[in-house]
Amino acid sequence: MNSQKSVNPGTVSLLTLALPIFLESLFRMLVSSIDTFMLSSYAQEAVAGVGMVAQYMFFIQLLFTIVCTGSSIVLAQYLGADRKKDAGLIAQASTILILMLALLMTLLVLTGSWWLLSLYPLEPKVRLYAWQYFVIFGGFGSVFIAFNMLQSTVLRTYGYTRDTMYISIIANLINVLGNSLALYGWFGLPVTGVAGVAVSSVVSQIAAVLMTRWRIKSHHSILFKAEGWRNVPASIYRKILEIGVPSAGEALSYNVGQIVIMAMVTTLGTYAMSAQVYAQTLVRFVFVAAMSIGNAAQIKTGYFVGARQPESAYKRVFMYQLAGTMISFTLVLLLNLFKQPLIGIFTHVKEIAQVTYNMLFVSFYVETGRSINLITIPALKGAGDVKFPVMVGIVSMWGLGVFGAWLLGLHFSLGMVGIWLAVGTDETIRGIIMLFRWKSKRWMAKAIV
Numbered sequence: 001m002n003s004q005k006s007v008n009p010g011t012v013s014l015l016t017l018a019l020p021i022f023l024e025s026l027f028r029m030l031v032s033s034i035d036t037f038m039l040s041s042y043a044q045e046a047v048a049g050v051g052m053v054a055q056y057m058f059f060i061q062l063l064f065t066i067v068c069t070g071s072s073i074v075l076a077q078y079l080g081a082d083r084k085k086d087a088g089l090i091a092q093a094s095t096i097l098i099l100m101l102a103l104l105m106t107l108l109v110l111t112g113s114w115w116l117l118s119l120y121p122l123e124p125k126v127r128l129y130a131w132q133y134f135v136i137f138g139g140f141g142s143v144f145i146a147f148n149m150l151q152s153t154v155l156r157t158y159g160y161t162r163d164t165m166y167i168s169i170i171a172n173l174i175n176v177l178g179n180s181l182a183l184y185g186w187f188g189l190p191v192t193g194v195a196g197v198a199v200s201s202v203v204s205q206i207a208a209v210l211m212t213r214w215r216i217k218s219h220h221s222i223l224f225k226a227e228g229w230r231n232v233p234a235s236i237y238r239k240i241l242e243i244g245v246p247s248a249g250e251a252l253s254y255n256v257g258q259i260v261i262m263a264m265v266t267t268l269g270t271y272a273m274s275a276q277v278y279a280q281t282l283v284r285f286v287f288v289a290a291m292s293i294g295n296a297a298q299i300k301t302g303y304f305v306g307a308r309q310p311e312s313a314y315k316r317v318f319m320y321q322l323a324g325t326m327i328s329f330t331l332v333l334l335l336n337l338f339k340q341p342l343i344g345i346f347t348h349v350k351e352i353a354q355v356t357y358n359m360l361f362v363s364f365y366v367e368t369g370r371s372i373n374l375i376t377i378p379a380l381k382g383a384g385d386v387k388f389p390v391m392v393g394i395v396s397m398w399g400l401g402v403f404g405a406w407l408l409g410l411h412f413s414l415g416m417v418g419i420w421l422a423v424g425t426d427e428t429i430r431g432i433i434m435l436f437r438w439k440s441k442r443w444m445a446k447a448i449v
Contacts, residue, residue, distance in 0.1 A: 012159035014320060017296035020165035021156070025288045027165075031172040035179060039197065042183045046194050049129030052120070057138055058255070060105050062248055064146045067097045068153040070244025073382055074236075075157045076299050077449040080306025086236075088223030093236045094150055096229055102146035109139035129194040136198035144205035151212035151224075157299055158222050160215065167211045175204035239448055246390040247381060257397045261405050261419060268409070272416050275355035278346045279420075283363050286331040290371040293324040294378040301382030310383070310444045317379045317438060321372060328371035332364050358417050365424035372431030376438055385443035392433055401426035 039046045071094040078087040113134045117127050148171075152164045178200025185191040192199070216224050265276050297320045304313035335342065339360050343353045377389045404422030408414045414421070437443065 012300075014293070014296050014300055014316075017156070017159065017161050017299055018292045020161035021295050022289060022292035024165040024168045025292060026285070027169050027172060029284060029288070031176060034176060035197075038176075038179050038183055039194075042193060043125070043129075045123060045125040046129050046197075049122075049126045050133050050194065050197070052122075052126070053130045053134045053138065056116075056134065059252075060109075060138055060142060061145065061149065062251055062255075063101055063105065064098060064149050065251065066244035066248040067094050067101065067240060068149050068244070069247045069381075070094075070240035070242070071150065072153050072157045073243045073298065073302055073384065073386075074239050074448055075154070076302025076382060077306035077384070077447065079158070080303035081308070081449045083306075083449065084221075084223060088225065089232050089236050090240070091154060091222075091224040092229045093232045093240060094154075095224075096232070097237065097240065098146045098150045099143070102143040105142045105146075106139050109134060109142065113139065132193075132195045133198045136195060137201045141198075141202040141205055144202060144209050148205050148208045148212060151209065151216060154222065154224055155212060155215060155219075156295075157302075158219065159299075160219060161296075163215045164212070167208055167215070170211065171204045171208035174207050175200055178203055243381070243384070243386050243448070246386045250390040250393045253394045254397055257402045260402050261423070264405055264410060264419065265416070268415055271349070271352045271355060274347065274349075274352045275359060275416055278343060278352070278356050279359040279363070279416075281346075282335055282342060282360065283332070283367060286328055286335065286363070286367050287370050287374060289327050289331065290324045290367075290374040293320055293327075294374040294376075296320075297375050298378035298382035301379045305383045305444075305447050306449045310441075310447075313379070313383065314438070314441065314444075317376065320379070321375050321435070324375045325368060325371045328367045329364070332360075332367050335363070336360055355416050359420050362417055362420040362424060366420055366427055369424055369427030369429075369431045372435060373427055376431065376434040380434065380437060380443050383443040384446035384448045385437070386446075388437060388442075389434060392430060396426050396430040396433075400429060 039050060071090055075087055075090045078084075078090060114131055117130055117134070120127070122130070152167070155161070155164050179197050180186060181189055182192045182196025182200055216222050262276070265272055297317060300320075301313045301317065304310060304316070339357055340353075343356050347353060347356075377393070380386075380389050401423055404425055405419040408418030408422050409416065410418075412418060
């Protein structure tokens with residue numbers, strides 16, 4: 001980690017930003033799969049309980065992204081404008097906002113988790129495991145999750161993406177080791193089950209917070225001090241929330257839409273549900289590449305806009321977009337070329353495999369459109385143009401994605417192919433609109449600085 005001692009954020013290349021983000025995301029996906037496998041060896045009720053709580057943990061983290069996304073975009077523009085003192089104010093305001101949110105979530109989880117879980121018709125063991133994990137990780141761990149997310153955001157925005165990659169890998173390895181101790185009783189330790197797994201997750205977050213804080217302090221270019229937080233102007237808080245709240249609303253709308261689509265998939269039977277899981281698992285390795293480029297493009301756009309070089313951002317985002325789409329297309333092509341051995345890892349049931357094959361072919365359409373959204377939308381947000389992609393996104397997700405999934409998949413009985421065609425249409429139409437928005441240059445009038 002010492003190799004990134006001094007970084008001028010405005011001169012950091014897209015590859016320097018995107019590659020560590022990509023590798024970090026891949027590693028997280030791998031560890032998530034390992035966690036599920038380890039829990040399944042302990043008890044299926046544990047998998048069900050932790051899996052159920054996962055959706056609530058996602059919403060908690062979504063609240064934290066309000067602050068993190070807003071901070072990243074505003075901070076990038078201030079850095080581009082070389083307003084370092086104001087950049088320090090962003091970090092202070094973000095710290096106060098994230099602390100307030102984290103303490104609120106801790107209170108809600110500790111006092112309301114058992115009542116919430118009692119609303120579900122769960123087996124006693126499943127409810128107990130879900131409650132244990134939720135209270136420990138979601139309750140006591142919220143503050144550490146929040147600060148880990150915020151500090152990582154600050155490091156990335158300043159250009160130190162390799163730091164966050166190394167820290168994430170170390171923290172996830174700590175988590176895997178802790179899970180092993182909790183579930184397998186190594187070194188004669190007692191098996192603590194789900195409660196031990198939850199504690200392991202909290203410990204890994206604490207370790208990540210300490211490591212990110214250490215790296216922030218080691219980079220003298222980063223202004224991240226608590227002193228003087230009472231003097232932060234209200235306008236700084238307002239700027240962070242004006243960017244962060246709509247972005248979180250879009251993410252919430254998208255994920256609720258995916259839940260509704262999954263409910264439609266369940267009506268098609270077990271084979272369709274299995275094919276959906278397998279196809280999504282494989283294409284996740286495709287769109288993580290475009291997502292990483294998009295995250296980096298957002299930071300780079302913020303730098304250029306803050307430095308009053310919007311034309312540089314205008315030209316470069318088209319290059320980023322072309323590269324991201326070509327990478328996505330190539331990865332989908334590889335998936336289709338090797339689909340038989342890849343699907344064979346998950347299932348040997350011919351009916352499930354055939355449905356999955358068909359979905360992977362349609363993913364050419366889905367992932368091409370998704371690559372446009374995952375790169376152009378973050379670039380627009382990085383420029384300060386937040387409301388337009390959010391409004392278009394919500395209308396398109398529900399009008400084309402969700403409604404189209406019902407129309408093609410269920411009403412016209414095209415099944416999973418119809419559902420994925422609808423999702424691809426949403427992604428493609430929305431992507432084309434975003435490209436026209438970028439080409440119009442209207443985002444140039446949305447600069448925050």
